[in-house]
Amino acid sequence: MPPTAADPAPVGVLRERASAKINLTLRVLGRRADGYHDLSSLVAFAGTGDRLTLEPGEKLALALAGPGASVLAADADNLVLRAARHLAARVPGLVLGRFTLDKRLPVASGIGGGSADAAAALRLLARANGLAPGDARLFEAALATGSDVPACLQGRSCLMAGRGEKLVPVALPRFGAVLVNPRLPVATADVFRALSLAPGTRRSEPSPFPANLSREQLLDWLRGEPNELEAPARALVPVLDAVEAALNATPGVFLTRMSGSGATMFALYDDCRAAAAAARIVAGAHPAWWVKPTVLGGDARMEA
Ligand code: C5P
Numbered sequence: 001m002p003p004t005a006a007d008p009a010p011v012g013v014l015r016e017r018a019s020a021k022i023n024l025t026l027r028v029l030g031r032r033a034d035g036y037h038d039l040s041s042l043v044a045f046a047g048t049g050d051r052l053t054l055e056p057g058e059k060l061a062l063a064l065a066g067p068g069a070s071v072l073a074a075d076a077d078n079l080v081l082r083a084a085r086h087l088a089a090r091v092p093g094l095v096l097g098r099f100t101l102d103k104r105l106p107v108a109s110g111i112g113g114g115s116a117d118a119a120a121a122l123r124l125l126a127r128a129n130g131l132a133p134g135d136a137r138l139f140e141a142a143l144a145t146g147s148d149v150p151a152c153l154q155g156r157s158c159l160m161a162g163r164g165e166k167l168v169p170v171a172l173p174r175f176g177a178v179l180v181n182p183r184l185p186v187a188t189a190d191v192f193r194a195l196s197l198a199p200g201t202r203r204s205e206p207s208p209f210p211a212n213l214s215r216e217q218l219l220d221w222l223r224g225e226p227n228e229l230e231a232p233a234r235a236l237v238p239v240l241d242a243v244e245a246a247l248n249a250t251p252g253v254f255l256t257r258m259s260g261s262g263a264t265m266f267a268l269y270d271d272c273r274a275a276a277a278a279a280r281i282v283a284g285a286h287p288a289w290w291v292k293p294t295v296l297g298g299d300a301r302m303e304a
Helices: 079-088 113-129 136-145 149-154 188-195 215-223 230-236 240-248 272-285
Strands: 014-031 037-057 061-065 096-102 158-162 166-169 175-181 255-258 265-269 290-296
Touching: 014 113, 014 149, 014 175, 014 290, 037 113, 037 175, 079 096, 079 113, 079 136, 096 113, 113 136, 113 149, 136 149, 149 158, 149 166, 175 240, 175 272, 188 230, 215 255, 230 240, 230 255, 240 255, 240 265, 240 272, 265 272, 272 290
Parallel strands: 061 096
Antiparallel strands: 014 037, 037 096, 037 158, 037 290, 158 166, 175 265, 175 290, 255 265
């Protein structure tokens, strides 16, 4: 039946991409009284990720699709729904609706899949409700949902500090990259716990991040800066040694490192062609692992 004048015009389905977040470096500066840790991390976004759609409406709902749908529950704890509820609590009369999450990234893998999904949900709700991208309530809802969600909401390369809420945009050169996850989920809280920092501990700040780096200069800086969650994650997931060795054996690799609290490792290459060749080698030798060639930095946008 064609819509009458009394019917609202059908609102189209809105789409957002939820890019994987990569911690190029990560220092844990101290443990806070609230149980969180103060961090300093250089964050970039990849050209791969999940996809989220929203059909605006009054009722909040979530459906799952895609290769990762079977390992995730569309229950109230899903970060998409949590983010929506946190925004609804801050914006009276918020239009909600039915989300469909096309889950492609491995879960609990240190590349912010759930956080990127939550951030994409907030961007979709902002669009459906005419909220400006800079509306402080979006940021507040993001931080209430999770420490990585504010960075994912911005979706740009940045230096991240505090527990994840202090974000300074940076320009990063573009690299080809391969992401590898051994399909072993790791809970972030377990990795921080394995670090065993005493409350009140303060550790050294990273060397200042120099502006406008060339690729060579950035690689030099990255080689001097660790991901301090890598050692505790390796203790929990010993196969990370094999992942690192496999990536380090690929032609043209610049640097191999773990992202976030793991267990995804990334390796950097000259361009996406070199990354695709490396990914074929690693996937061929380790068919059980999740292996994804992509781009990082520059500022990467997700492929269609
Ligand atoms: O903020 P989010 O819910 O993603 O954090 C999950 C867990 O990771 C926290 O409960 C905490 O144990 C740990 N965490 C932390 N310091 C951070 C971020 C996360 O200790 N900056």
